[in-house]
Amino acid sequence: MSIAERKEREKQEMKNLIIQGAMEVFLELGYEKTSIRTIADRIDYSPATIYLYFKDKDSLFLEVQHVSFGLLIQEMAGLADLDDPVSQLREMGYRYLQFGIEHPEHYDLMFIINDPLVCLMEDEKEWHNGHQMYQVLVGVVERCIQCNLIRMTDPQLATLMIWSTVHGLVALHCRNRLWAVGISPETMPSIGKSYIDQFIETIRT
Amino acid sequence: MSIAERKEREKQEMKNLIIQGAMEVFLELGYEKTSIRTIADRIDYSPATIYLYFKDKDSLFLEVQHVSFGLLIQEMAGLADLDDPVSQLREMGYRYLQFGIEHPEHYDLMFIINDPLVCLMEDEKEWHNGHQMYQVLVGVVERCIQCNLIRMTDPQLATLMIWSTVHGLVALHCRNRLWAVGISPETMPSIGKSYIDQFIETIRT
DNA sequence: TGACTTACTAAACACTGTTCAGTATCTTCG
DNA sequence: CGAAGATACTGAACAGTGTTTAGTAAGTCA
Incomplete structure (x- = not known):
């Protein structure tokens, strides 16, 4: 079954090529302004080809979103090294905020954009990704509460x-x-830090 | 100048008719799915007519948004009757949250949708409306802080x-x-109340 | 080599925001 | 009153969108 395997591999490579192109265009133009034709142009295929690999624009978008979730989860690595749960909470806040500021388009795709994700029940993949990160947060918060x-x-x-x-x-x-x-985009990083610091100070005992 | 006055009045009435129709369609379909043609159909005029009264879709949208802001501001009436600033804060939270739950489409138009409002400098009207309500909140918070x-x-x-x-x-x-x-739309009102209550309890001295 | 399957695309459909030439009505002035 | 001019409105078009379909060309298998 070597040929079938190769075909399967090529199919996956083609999907990845489309996802990569779509990601580029989505991040450049945002969701609404991105057209299937633009994505197709970017990867030198016809628009119709994309529909052989993805059901519709939303379905393709969900795959791109999945990659974005991966990026954010990656950003949270190494938190367990901090033994104080409040420090973990603060550090998570810093990194989450920084991710939102540095990659507003990714953040938009993940948490703000409207269309898909309503079909959570159908799309196990995204649910799993988002839920996983939320559970990490729940764990940290639980430890904070346990230690009062x-x-x-x-x-x-x-x-x-x-x-x-x-x-x-x-x-x-x-x-x-x-x-x-009265907050301009440039001042966001510094305000963001104060914001997290104030929040932690406010909620801690 | 009676004729000129009447013309001016008719022009304003026409604008209002369009805004009212646009509001209906925007709330039913959301921003993106609303088309100028649909709005035109709703009020029995041609699409081109709308462009005689509004520069483009965004411009029309901003007028609709202005009406939504009016609704929220109206919702906040009578807060000064509560003499305890913390009670005012909690009540504002309740009402704001309730507004968001009861009129998610309005809320979307005001605080989430992307396109316009970026041109804040150009549109004094919206700036004024949003800023005004924010200042009310600032006032309440200032009193809370002053009274420790x-x-x-x-x-x-x-x-x-x-x-x-x-x-x-x-x-x-x-x-x-x-x-x-794990939160379904139906449980939002009750969770919302707990949310505000917990938040107030957490930040109060 | 001939039959079958797969990968791909050009062209079309039905929609979108927006513009513009043209019409029909209302206002003004001689 | 009647001609000239301003005003209000629209049909049709342009360039774009997501998506479907019929058809072609290439690869696979008997």
């Missing part, structure tokens, strides 16, 4: 609040709503 | 954090990202 280091008691609610607080800032930044309160 | 009722010292940073925390939850809810952490 933060002013919350319910791990689920606390985790949700912590995530939302950081996501809120990144989301407002990604969608340029912070101009209205 | 919350665990923060910098009003600007504190206000940003409080807004972001609530916005974060609403934004995740609007974009269906809470499914991934």
Whole structure:
């Protein structure tokens, strides 16, 4: 079955080529302004070819999103080295925020864009990726609560609040709503750090 | 100049008719799926007519957004009756969250959607509306800090954090990202209340 | 070599935002 | 009143979109 294997491999390589091209264009132009024709042009194939490998634009987008999730998870490596759970929490906050500031397009694809992901039940892959990272956060928060280091008691609610607080800032930044309160994109990194520091100080016992 | 006045009035009425139709369609279909043709159909005019009253789709959208801001500001009426600033803060949180849950499409138009608002400098109207409400929040937070009722010292940073925390939850809810952490839309109202309560308890001294 | 399968594409369909030439109505002035 | 001019509106077109389909060319297998 060597030929069949090679065919399968070539098929996967073709998928990867499309995903890579799509990623480039998605990050350059954003989701809405990216057209299948542009992606096809980028990789020197016809638009119709893409539909032989992906059901539709959303389906292709989900694959790109999966790669983005991988990047963020990678960014969180080595957190367990910090033995203080509050330090872990702060460090996660720093890195999450930094990721949002440095890769707003990736962040947008993962947490803000509308279309797909509604079909979570159908797409196990994404669910798994996002859920996995959330569980890491839940673990850290649980340890903080167990050691009585933060002013919350319910791990689920606390985790949700912590995530939302950081996501809120990144989301407002990604969608340029912070101009209205006098924060320019350039000042975001320094404000972001103060933001996390203040938040940790506020919730810790 | 009676005729000129009448013309001016008719022009304004026509603008309002278009805005009203656009609002309906925007709320039904969302920003991206709304087409000028659909709006035109809804009010029985040709698509081209809309371009006599509004520069482009974004410009029309900004007018609709302005109406949405009015709704939210209206929702915040009577807050000064509560003499305890922390109660004011909690009540603002309740109402803001409820607005986001009850009118996710409006909320989307105001705080999540991408395209316009980037041109804040050009559009004084929106800036004014959003900034006004933010200033109300800043005022409440300042009083909380003055009375030493919350665990923060910098009003600007504190206000940003409080807004972001609530916005974060609403934004995740609007974009269906809470499914991934086991929260379904139906449970949002009750979770939302706990969320605000926990947040207030966490930040108060 | 002939039959079958696969990979790919040109062209079309139905949609989008936007523009423009042209019409039909209303206003103004002689 | 009637001609000239301004105003309000639209049909049709342009260039773009996601997606489908019929057809071609190449690779595989008997």
